[in-house]
Amino acid sequence: MLSIQHVKxxxxxxxxxxGVSLHIPIGIxxxxxxxxxxxxxxxxxxxANVIQDFEGNIQYEKVNQKYGYVPQEICVELTLTALDNLYFFGKLYGLKGKA
Ligand SMILES: Nc1ncnc2c1ncn2[C@@H]1O[C@H](COP(=O)(O)OP(=O)(O)OP(=O)(O)O)[C@@H](O)[C@H]1O
Ligand SMILES: [Mg+2]
Structure with a gap:
């Protein structure tokens, strides 16, 4: 279940x-x-938690804590391996160490 309440x-x-509000049941x-x-x-x-400064409320029912996001346009660096792409974008977003 995903519930989005009054998001601005x-x-x-x-x-x-x-002020977006949506209620999406499991399996839909x-x-x-x-x-x-x-x-x-x-x-x-x-x-996807990329934007954290917003108003409103988001609630997930934690049946499966993995979340995938496939953007409209692929933006990986083709000269890097898949793992190096993850390191690269992780660093851009300030991730360090085990994260
Ligand atoms: N980083 C940003 N800084 C300033 N304005 C932004 C930014 N990102 C999006 N916007 C603006 O916010 C509004 C919503 O943009 P958004 O990209 O979420 O729409 P969208 O529905 O995904 O559009 P599209 O169908 O073109 O992909 C637009 O007016 C856009 O110009
Ligand atoms: Mg878009």
Whole structure:
């Protein structure tokens, strides 16, 4: 179960999300669609914990704590191995050591 309650996100002068609420039960394949700039990627980044400064509340039922995120456009560095890509992007996001 994923419950998104009144989620708002402001980027400087742009209000990307103006109070999104969704309730997605377990076992449901949910499609999030909308025009360019509607805020889909912003919401996915919030769910993936890439964006942490937002208003509202997100609740997961922890049946499976693994979370996968497949972006629309692949952005791996093809000259690196899969593992080195993970190290590279991890470092960009400030991860260190075992993390
Ligand atoms: N890092 C950012 N800084 C400032 N504004 C941003 C940033 N990221 C997104 N925005 C703005 O927030 C709004 C929502 O963008 P977002 O990328 O979440 O929409 P989207 O639904 O994923 O669009 P698309 O269909 O084009 O992928 C847009 O007005 C966009 O210009
Ligand atoms: Mg997008």
């Amino acid at each position: 996100k402001q980027y400087n002068r742009t209000q990307a999300l103006k 394949c949910f499609g999030l669609v909308g025009p360019n700039g509607a805020g889909k990627t912003t919401l996915m980044k919030i769910l």
